[in-house]
Amino acid sequence: MATPQLITADNALSLLVLSTEGRSGTPDGNFFPNTVTGELELIGADELAQVDLGSGLEANPLTNFDGVTKQAIYRFERQIRQTGNEDLRGSRPFTEGVFRFSGAFETVYARKIAPADIPKIRSSGIVSREQKDGPTNRIYFGVRSLNAIQATSQPFYQLVPKPVTTAGRQAASPTNFGRLGPVDELVQTFGSTVNGDTGAGDFDFTGYELIASVRTFGREYSSATASTSGAPELNGFSQGFGFGDGAPTTSADYNLVDVYGGTQIGPWTGMAYTSYDIPQTIEGFSDGAGGTRSADFSAAISNTGGGSLTEIRAFLDALMLQDTDVDQHGTNSFIPKRAEELYTIDGSVLVTRQGLYIENVAAADRPSIRFTDDSGTEQSFPQVGDVRVSVPTAWTNDAQGWYQAFTGASHNTADPVTFTDATSTNVVGTSADVVSGEIRFTVSETDLNSTIVFVIEGNGGATFDEVSIFLDPTAPIIRASVNPAAENFI
Structure with a gap:
């Protein structure tokens, strides 16, 4: 029993059937070289449900979806001409092969595939000529x-x-x-x-x-x-x-109609694409040496609703489906479906296309985005590491508990140096600074990829402990823990 399938040179002789009439008459096969009109008709199952493949009527295997290769057509035409069909032998052939290129065939002598059947052709290319070499x-x-x-x-x-x-x-x-x-x-x-x-x-x-x-x-x-x-x-x-x-992608977590269109909801109602006649200069990008620099951008995505990076990405994805002008400029025009993709993904980092800036990206999301400026240079904001050290209840309840962080190289030397956070403040304090069981502080971009030592001690509630912390630039949150024993001697 034949089933719908792609008809190729390998199965053409068993799945194609020469018809005695075309679709304008009463076809009894799925292959009809119409020598009157010069069109080769490929009659699919939607027009002729059954054909006789040699053992009685069964399902026509030629369908609009699966189709047929031109190589299969070439082989079947050669076969039926070789076996002595008088009408075909007395008429010029429909197909010639061009074997220099993949799937390359020609229809010759003004012959052609019936236009309605062109969508059925697979893995092929066709040149239709007026004569054999005309x-x-x-x-x-x-x-x-x-x-x-x-x-x-x-x-x-x-x-x-x-x-x-x-x-x-x-x-x-x-x-x-x-x-x-x-x-x-x-x-x-x-x-x-x-x-x-x-x-x-x-x-x-x-x-x-x-x-x-x-x-x-x-x-x-x-x-x-x-x-x-x-x-x-x-x-x-x-x-x-x-x-x-x-x-x-994370865009799959959202409904497209919520992100863009007539039923759009927040935060996407605060997002839009705008181009600028004069590039906008954005300040505060990292210069890679602890300082900052500026860069110019010719377009931006607004984000007045404070959407997260995953929500911004969903908006960009929805925008790229639009085949209408989305530019809020007024006289400029931008049709995103016709443009290159608005971003690429580099590992876990979203990189905007050249000249596109995204406004109001949350500090927590900034390590996961880079902006390509008008010159093609990728820009990023100074990276800030978020350090959180878990502390035990015994120390938290010790009113005289204290902590201090030191640079890794100086700790336990004759001249220890207190580590300073992203605001240039010494990381030193007391148990009163605990938030949800943690001591929290941030570190600047220039301190990432280094090691610090966090020291904790009590006086009546907990003893001493320390932990070395590698400031991993790839970690969204740099976590560590200390666990001084309960103080039983005072």
């Missing part, structure tokens, strides 16, 4: 996704003049691929009506860039270009593109 009427470039795409995701593409510019991308309307999920289909990149193919159109995109993308809210977005995929021109062959749905 002028070109149509070119179809085959696009295949190489990475996983969910069955519910809608990939799309843009055709952009080279060299690719921001303006070129903004002018290039995105076109959805013909089916959801993995991509394997034809894109027409050339058409000429000069030779009489009136439905071909008149255009030439073979020298353009094809950008294939998939953006599914709740997944990492990705895209790939024909050039970076190994196809400098969009001609009659098939090319794989390294794009697909990425890993699940």
